Amino acid sequence: GLEHIVCQSQFFRLWDEHFAHVSIPKENRFTKCDICSIVKSEKERTMDPNKIAQLNELMEDHLKLQMDQRKRYHCIRERAETDRSIMSVIIDGMDQNSTQLPHTKRLQKSDANLWHFRTHLTGAMLHGNKAV
Numbered sequence: 001g002l003e004h005i006v007c008q009s010q011f012f013r014l015w016d017e018h019f020a021h022v023s024i025p026k027e028n029r030f031t032k033c034d035i036c037s038i039v040k041s042e043k044e045r046t047m048d049p050n051k052i053a054q055l056n057e058l059m060e061d062h063l064k065l066q067m068d069q070r071k072r073y074h075c076i077r078e079r080a081e082t083d084r085s086i087m088s089v090i091i092d093g094m095d096q097n098s099t100q101l102p103h104t105k106r107l108q109k110s111d112a113n114l115w116h117f118r119t120h121l122t123g124a125m126l127h128g129n130k131a132v
Contacts, residue, residue: 035062080128087129094121 006014015022032040039059043052073090080088 035059077127082128084129088127089124090127091122091124094123 036059039055039062043055046052046055073088076086077088077090080086
């Protein structure tokens with residue numbers, strides 16, 4: 001229930017007391033889509049308010065399209081769970097740098113030029129049509 005929800009100040013106090021050793025990167029390490037990267041770079045290069053407004057509008061349209069695609073996927077996924085004539089499959093591939101073997105936490109200069117296994121990891125999730 002709601003009795004277990006803490007306010008923001010209490011959350012940060014608990015974080016400082018118990019998780020001070022954990023850091024959260026300012027930017028996530030996932031690759032960004034080309035449009036997001038280009039718009040961000042263009043905004044960093046300009047001081048023109050009209051150009052910034054145009055870029056903000058472009059980004060808003062782009063994010064709306066992404067959200068619409070996600071909503072459509074979730075709608076189809078939900079339908080697939082109840083209608084056996086529908087099946088939803090989502091497939092994603094992982095960047096080769098993320099699956100580099102051998103994998104070490106810290107890459108030393110002496111290891112940088114070593115040969116690595118070429119790997120590619122693809123995952124798929126199937127929703128609905130349990131008879132498959």
